Amino acid sequence: MASNLIFQCPDSMTDAITHYCPGCTHGIIHRLVAETLDELGLRERTVGVAPVGCSVLAYNYFNCDFLEAAHGRAPAFATGLKRARPDLIVFTYQGDGDLASIGTAEIIHAANRGEKFTTIFVNNAIYGMTGGQMAPTTLPGQVTTTSPFGRDVQTCGYPIRVRELLSALRTPAYIARVAVHTPRHVIEAKKAVRKAFQYQVQGRCFSLVEVLSTCPTNWGMTPIESTQWVQDNMVPYFPLGELKVPEEE
Amino acid sequence: MASNLIFQCPDSMTDAITHYCPGCTHGIIHRLVAETLDELGLRERTVGVAPVGCSVLAYNYFNCDFLEAAHGRAPAFATGLKRARPDLIVFTYQGDGDLASIGTAEIIHAANRGEKFTTIFVNNAIYGMTGGQMAPTTLPGQVTTTSPFGRDVQTCGYPIRVRELLSALRTPAYIARVAVHTPRHVIEAKKAVRKAFQYQVQGRCFSLVEVLSTCPTNWGMTPIESTQWVQDNMVPYFPLGELKVPEEE
Amino acid sequence: MRAGAIHYFAYPITPQTEVAEYLARRMPEVGGVFLQAESEVAASNMIFGAASAGVRVFTTSSSPGISLMSEAMSYIAAAELPAVFVNIVRNGPGLGGILPSQGDYFQATRGGGHGDYRLLVLAPSSVQETVEHVMLAFDLADKYRNPVMVLGDGLIGQMMEPVDFSSVPTPHPPDKSSWATTGCKSRKPYLIKTLFLDPQQSEEHNRKLAAKYDEMRKHEVRFEKYNIDNDCKVVIVAFGTAARVCKTAVDELKRNGLRVGLFRPISLFPFPYEPLHEISETGTVHALLVVEMNTGQMIDDVRLAVADRKPIAFYGRQGGMVPSPEEVLGEIHQLI
Amino acid sequence: MRAGAIHYFAYPITPQTEVAEYLARRMPEVGGVFLQAESEVAASNMIFGAASAGVRVFTTSSSPGISLMSEAMSYIAAAELPAVFVNIVRNGPGLGGILPSQGDYFQATRGGGHGDYRLLVLAPSSVQETVEHVMLAFDLADKYRNPVMVLGDGLIGQMMEPVDFSSVPTPHPPDKSSWATTGCKSRKPYLIKTLFLDPQQSEEHNRKLAAKYDEMRKHEVRFEKYNIDNDCKVVIVAFGTAARVCKTAVDELKRNGLRVGLFRPISLFPFPYEPLHEISETGTVHALLVVEMNTGQMIDDVRLAVADRKPIAFYGRQGGMVPSPEEVLGEIHQLI
Amino acid sequence: MQIEVKFAGFGGQGILSAGKFLAEAGLHEGKEVVWIPSYGPEMRGGTAYCTVVVSDHAIGSPVINNPAHLIAMNRPSLEKFAPTVKPKGIIIVNCSLIPITSNRTDVTEVLVPCNQVAIELGNPKGANMVALGAYAACSKVVALDVLEAIVRHEFEKKPAFIDENIAALRRGAEIAVEKVESLR
Amino acid sequence: MQIEVKFAGFGGQGILSAGKFLAEAGLHEGKEVVWIPSYGPEMRGGTAYCTVVVSDHAIGSPVINNPAHLIAMNRPSLEKFAPTVKPKGIIIVNCSLIPITSNRTDVTEVLVPCNQVAIELGNPKGANMVALGAYAACSKVVALDVLEAIVRHEFEKKPAFIDENIAALRRGAEIAVEKVESLR
Amino acid sequence: MPLVQIEKDRCKGCELCVRACPQEIISMSREINTKGYFYAQVVEQPRCIGCRLCAITCPDVAILIRVNGVSYRFFAY
Amino acid sequence: MPLVQIEKDRCKGCELCVRACPQEIISMSREINTKGYFYAQVVEQPRCIGCRLCAITCPDVAILIRVNGVSYRFFAY
Numbered sequence A, B: 001m002a003s004n005l006i007f008q009c010p011d012s013m014t015d016a017i018t019h020y021c022p023g024c025t026h027g028i029i030h031r032l033v034a035e036t037l038d039e040l041g042l043r044e045r046t047v048g049v050a051p052v053g054c055s056v057l058a059y060n061y062f063n064c065d066f067l068e069a070a071h072g073r074a075p076a077f078a079t080g081l082k083r084a085r086p087d088l089i090v091f092t093y094q095g096d097g098d099l100a101s102i103g104t105a106e107i108i109h110a111a112n113r114g115e116k117f118t119t120i121f122v123n124n125a126i127y128g129m130t131g132g133q134m135a136p137t138t139l140p141g142q143v144t145t146t147s148p149f150g151r152d153v154q155t156c157g158y159p160i161r162v163r164e165l166l167s168a169l170r171t172p173a174y175i176a177r178v179a180v181h182t183p184r185h186v187i188e189a190k191k192a193v194r195k196a197f198q199y200q201v202q203g204r205c206f207s208l209v210e211v212l213s214t215c216p217t218n219w220g221m222t223p224i225e226s227t228q229w230v231q232d233n234m235v236p237y238f239p240l241g242e243l244k245v246p247e248e249e
Numbered sequence C, D: 001m002r003a004g005a006i007h008y009f010a011y012p013i014t015p016q017t018e019v020a021e022y023l024a025r026r027m028p029e030v031g032g033v034f035l036q037a038e039s040e041v042a043a044s045n046m047i048f049g050a051a052s053a054g055v056r057v058f059t060t061s062s063s064p065g066i067s068l069m070s071e072a073m074s075y076i077a078a079a080e081l082p083a084v085f086v087n088i089v090r091n092g093p094g095l096g097g098i099l100p101s102q103g104d105y106f107q108a109t110r111g112g113g114h115g116d117y118r119l120l121v122l123a124p125s126s127v128q129e130t131v132e133h134v135m136l137a138f139d140l141a142d143k144y145r146n147p148v149m150v151l152g153d154g155l156i157g158q159m160m161e162p163v164d165f166s167s168v169p170t171p172h173p174p175d176k177s178s179w180a181t182t183g184c185k186s187r188k189p190y191l192i193k194t195l196f197l198d199p200q201q202s203e204e205h206n207r208k209l210a211a212k213y214d215e216m217r218k219h220e221v222r223f224e225k226y227n228i229d230n231d232c233k234v235v236i237v238a239f240g241t242a243a244r245v246c247k248t249a250v251d252e253l254k255r256n257g258l259r260v261g262l263f264r265p266i267s268l269f270p271f272p273y274e275p276l277h278e279i280s281e282t283g284t285v286h287a288l289l290v291v292e293m294n295t296g297q298m299i300d301d302v303r304l305a306v307a308d309r310k311p312i313a314f315y316g317r318q319g320g321m322v323p324s325p326e327e328v329l330g331e332i333h334q335l336i
Numbered sequence E, F: 001m002q003i004e005v006k007f008a009g010f011g012g013q014g015i016l017s018a019g020k021f022l023a024e025a026g027l028h029e030g031k032e033v034v035w036i037p038s039y040g041p042e043m044r045g046g047t048a049y050c051t052v053v054v055s056d057h058a059i060g061s062p063v064i065n066n067p068a069h070l071i072a073m074n075r076p077s078l079e080k081f082a083p084t085v086k087p088k089g090i091i092i093v094n095c096s097l098i099p100i101t102s103n104r105t106d107v108t109e110v111l112v113p114c115n116q117v118a119i120e121l122g123n124p125k126g127a128n129m130v131a132l133g134a135y136a137a138c139s140k141v142v143a144l145d146v147l148e149a150i151v152r153h154e155f156e157k158k159p160a161f162i163d164e165n166i167a168a169l170r171r172g173a174e175i176a177v178e179k180v181e182s183l184r
Numbered sequence G, H: 001m002p003l004v005q006i007e008k009d010r011c012k013g014c015e016l017c018v019r020a021c022p023q024e025i026i027s028m029s030r031e032i033n034t035k036g037y038f039y040a041q042v043v044e045q046p047r048c049i050g051c052r053l054c055a056i057t058c059p060d061v062a063i064l065i066r067v068n069g070v071s072y073r074f075f076a077y
């Protein structure tokens, strides 16, 4: 009897070894997107938009057309691209510094215009690439290089919940938050990513999946500790689940 | 018996005749702010920040220190100013193009950091100064020079409700929406403006009052028709009232 | 044809609105997209995204808005994508005003964004030429895969002048299938990026860009000589609106029997150094007069062309003031 | 003293982080505010707001971030406010990389924002000098009420070198009560603005700014002559890191008995045209060599200084490559 | 022949559109034409003006310091621009809002109560058209019926405005003719 | 005297901090010192290196194409930089991860199994310290006890790290001394 | 008795005060002011109740109100 | 019987798979790979139930799983 592969690298991924740190869940999130492109047969008509952040090199790992945007501007890029070629499947992959700080205006307006692309929003509560500065999503009390005594909500405010913020817009959209720190969460996350792309394929709406991710390096933890930290600290502040589905309209 | 003034120009206003079009309610909103500064005795320690928009010349009408910000950046200005001199009373006065379009990131982050200044947000559903282009707050179907067939929610999305969007942030704030199209509404508006400044005086929180305003010129209506349009079209989409008060926390 | 369609993303700013609306209305083959962006930053990055798909793109703005686009311009040049920027310059710096100015000459020809890149810059001096330059800009942008800027000013921007469309070249968008990111069906994935972590590769990329700019210097120099012949005593150098004003002055001088010519750079980058140099070497020329609507920017390029073999005088107006022919005459009389 | 406190607003970007942290840690009188902004656009406008209150302000960034600040820079210059910008230049254009470069010379000296304004630009070539320049920048910014840029590069930015703080000048913030917007108690309201709708006023304002830049040209020219004497055969012109490399080359040449000097512009605006011109006039000098970490930007200024009386050679590395002393030696040998 | 005319008044008086109509009419008559607003709609209030140049040959400098003709719709405009008008020029003064005259003796100065006339015609916004009609009649730069055609074309989509604006043009022209004759 | 040393390996191996310790030690000994990372933390993975220059006099060009010494922590680094080392230089090879040698006969090449040693010491992240200790012992650019003092200072706030890192330094030094002697 | 003064040359003729007045005693003049606007006028001053609604609604601070007797400069409306 | 293959040189030693495996049959080697990481190994292959949790959680696609018999390449997890 032949031996069958039941798990392997998706076609939509190259076999390059990523530059991500050991245990960094950027890698899992990449795979979920790639599997979805495979499963929905979208690879050949997909264009990905990379952010500036640790995932700036995402294009080395995805086996489809890719663009590299300016820091925070991926949603504007994707808007231009998708408006020019509505037949393409377009997604942006953005970190929390990229999307929730410098790129705030771009994501809000893309979501509000109902641009028909998909955003994978990787929230690791820190600026990974630049060495661990405070992000808009850094938790209260969390130590970073620019909040050495822990984020002080009196001077820096509370972390921004992107899912909730975007859901406050009236334009129909699919907006969900998931996590990938345990296999069970990965399985849930996959469903959300799939749904997000399906809405795009149907030309329905803007879709965004916020994924709680780890940054063992800048959190100063082991990968295992990091996943625990997601569970203990991030999930309570950033509740998981869908907050907005276009069917509501 | 001496004759007493019961209504006159507030001390915090100069007696220059404004450049605003006849019936434009920017003038009323100016007066409400100036009266508040008078009443709370703040004039001499207040610095206003003017936007770029029809109210760019606000500084000609206020009798206090004033800055003129770059388009959309008044909240960043105010942040710098207030952080440097927390003893000052700082307010920004911004239009909907300024605040809700180009300046989206700045207002969201200022609100989220809980900057202790006050924003008067004048929502007239259009870009007044540049001649009537579509604003993020332009109503569905509303005709503007860049939406000649009426705002199409399929391609431009629904109008942004700034009050609701900012209220989705977790950081305590005072956020209210008022209107000035009838005397009764002006009276309510005044209360909200006063409260907003009071919170600042107490060093409590960020405060923002969204004021529904008219633009007879670019709406192509008489002033009276404009006030009716506010009532019939804006108020239903932009409900009035406080949405967030710091006491909740 | 999709590739012929023109996609336009912009944010309102006076005085570009008129031009934008005019161009959008008149450009014959518009079958593309118009979208009002939330800011100039977004508009310029939408341009970037759409250009990646191989469609023709342009945006229009005015000085402060152009400053906000400078990051994206640098990126677009680095990514070697064709895109057209129209800057209807207004008086600055800062918010300034909405009056005509030439204060963005340096920004257009040398600065703006970070890094070693250049925009190809065209400076029309009439409404007719503006329309022609925009069409030409699309072709040049495609040819060099580099952003092209049309540098007008508020006066040209708001002037109403008849336009003859028969002389506007028809566009020839080239085939972009060798790089446009439109899905990797039956080919390898394409990648459009500007990150070069390896210094060797980065240096190579810089040199490739530099070589392209050299090509432009060879092939895209454009200028106009007006009333320049072998016995000119003074040569005026001016571009755009200032040149138009100077033409009237030159006509007037001619009527009075004075031999003064006008040299009008049309491409500001590449600047017509050689032709201007040659003219300045003419024996009869004993001085040049640079006229600009700023405090002296193009004069650097004139000096680079002429070295200091001939004296170079400057006349400038600022703040939205346009020099009048009479003022130019006055300056000339001082030189003769 | 409040006015002595330094307020710092910035957005993270490599390779400025080190400098920022270093300066913030070491600057003795820091009693001010540090706030991480949501973007460079915001950071530069926070600077603007805080500067209006009369406090000393600075921000640090690197190339792409500086592009995003260019609108604000133009505004700050127009509003005549003192502010310090540190640009730790990285290789570009676009995202480029994080390696040292001098690709932003044009942007710093002539472009960036829109309109007729200039930054005063200082280019240190060691960590020590960087610290000194930043302190000097605060004083110059206050003196001229104009933004001052310290233009470093990733190499200086990331280099660890001992610093002698005793030679760092103590700051002398002037009294700003005649314009700082701190509430109008017992005086007329102050207004800080950049809008000038009236062309006369706008022109006046432009001329006022231009006069200030002329003042800088008179008083703020800074440069270093290294091994330049009356019998130099070749003069190298280089700034920042490139100059440091060239010094090693000059030392080496000296050991070999070759008479080569180095001219290092320290103020890039105002550029030391006069002193360089004089040196180039020295009889023994038969060529100049410009060394830059870009494809040739400062060379324009060198040519403006020298005209074409002496041949000017260029050696450039790009993309984060730093020329080595050996390469410079090679170039010199070709010239001698 | 080249004629330059400056329309000046305050924002909201329809200065720019009156100038535009004149320019369109010139174009329609086969002339070279340039229309330059002093500034766009970015600012309201304050003084607004536009310059229209109508010429038989290509137009050089669009910068006109000394126009041949001036239409002054409010007092500051008259004070500012009257001294710049070329000798033998024409000045139309909206005497509804301007209690003074230019004091120039080397020009033809025609006083037209534009606002009053417009109010009388039941079209208070039509003062600019009254002025334009008066100007066309005095200067003969373009024919009145060409102007009328332009008005018809411009208001194609708002036919209600056509008649009242044409009435304003005509009334303005009539008054001007009377006044000019009385000046003789 | 001026000594240039290049530390090279991949991101995460502690290359930059090992170099920093060396530079700090040089400073502490009153020398002129320059430490230049190849790039900052913006990118992880890939090859990372830093250059440290320690000198008795002011340091000119910080650009060192031909270092006197090299510490190669992984194979690509050795392949890339070994040919650039000056004759009579020193190359420390982390033979835990590098199965080859430089093939150069004009330099002193010392093979140190840094990772193994670190693992044996129960401090798998300490491979960089092993290498640093080995290097200091071979080159004598700085004294071992000065390095130890720097380590103490740097980990002031994390005292748990002090002992294990000093142990790694010492063990590296011991091995190097043995190896160098065996080379004689 | 309250006295309402409308400053003729500040008025831009928007008519908001006309609509606001509960006593319907404000109307627009048939004359224009120096800016060319028909301006607002109080036509039946004696019927004025001093409610200030006209002033509250005027965008151009063109209306001034006086009374004889006690009054408060800072009123909470 | 499911066969789990861990590619030694792709593994970065994060140990997430070790924690994920319900059968507790993955552990870290005492050797390092060419990148210097202790890599993961399946130590009791026969007890593997083919649940794929290890692979699902591996950030580096270092794990490949085979079974004998019918299987689906696209599985909805």
Ligand SMILES: Cc1ncc(C[n+]2csc(CCOP(=O)(O)OP(=O)(O)O)c2C)c(N)n1
Binding pocket: A052, A053, A054, A055, A071, A094, A095, A096, A097, A098, A099, A122, A124, A126, A127, A128, A129, A130, A135, D011, D012, D013, D014, D040, D064, D065, D068
């Ligand atoms: C205009 C600009 N500003 C700043 C940077 C520097 N920068 C690069 S990535 C980054 C933030 C990365 O954080 P995040 O988006 O959260 O991604 P992560 O690395 O955490 O995945 C910053 C600030 C830049 N490249 N460009």
Ligand SMILES: Cc1ncc(C[n+]2csc(CCOP(=O)(O)OP(=O)(O)O)c2C)c(N)n1
Binding pocket: B052, B053, B054, B055, B071, B094, B095, B096, B097, B098, B099, B122, B124, B126, B127, B128, B129, B130, B135, C011, C012, C013, C014, C040, C064, C065, C068
């Ligand atoms: C960077 C920049 N972009 C665009 C403009 C042009 N501009 C001036 S005001 C304005 C919008 C005004 O609309 P809004 O903020 O709604 O104010 P309103 O005039 O309606 O009160 C725009 C786009 C500018 N001055 N600067």
Ligand code: SF4
Binding pocket: A019, A020, A021, A024, A025, A026, A054, A124, A128, A129, A214, A215, A216, A217, A218, F044
């Ligand atoms: S720095 Fe953080 S986010 Fe970036 S690759 Fe490493 S662990 Fe992942």
Ligand code: SF4
Binding pocket: B019, B020, B021, B024, B025, B026, B054, B124, B128, B129, B214, B215, B216, B217, B218, E044
């Ligand atoms: S254009 Fe609109 S917003 Fe601006 S002053 Fe006129 S009516 Fe008011």
Ligand code: SF4
Binding pocket: G002, G004, G020, G021, G022, G023, G024, G025, G026, G042, G047, G048, G049, G050, G051, G052, G053, G054, G055, G065
């Ligand atoms: S105070 Fe009241 S009653 Fe008197 S005029 Fe004004 S609105 Fe009318």
Ligand code: SF4
Binding pocket: B023, G006, G010, G011, G012, G013, G014, G015, G016, G017, G018, G039, G040, G057, G058, G059, G060, G061, G062, G063
């Ligand atoms: S509300 Fe004011 S501006 Fe309007 S008509 Fe009345 S008095 Fe005049």
Ligand code: SF4
Binding pocket: H002, H004, H020, H021, H022, H023, H024, H025, H026, H042, H047, H048, H049, H050, H051, H052, H053, H054, H055, H065
């Ligand atoms: S498939 Fe399941 S049982 Fe088998 S090794 Fe992986 S996690 Fe363990």
Ligand code: SF4
Binding pocket: A023, H006, H010, H011, H012, H013, H014, H015, H016, H017, H018, H039, H040, H057, H058, H059, H060, H061, H062, H063
């Ligand atoms: S999860 Fe993957 S990378 Fe991590 S230890 Fe297991 S096999 Fe290695």
Ligand SMILES: [Mg+2]
Binding pocket: A095, A096, A097, A122, A123, A124, A125, A126, A127, A128, A135
């Ligand atoms: Mg992050």
Ligand SMILES: [Mg+2]
Binding pocket: B095, B096, B097, B122, B123, B124, B125, B126, B127, B128, B135
């Ligand atoms: Mg508005």
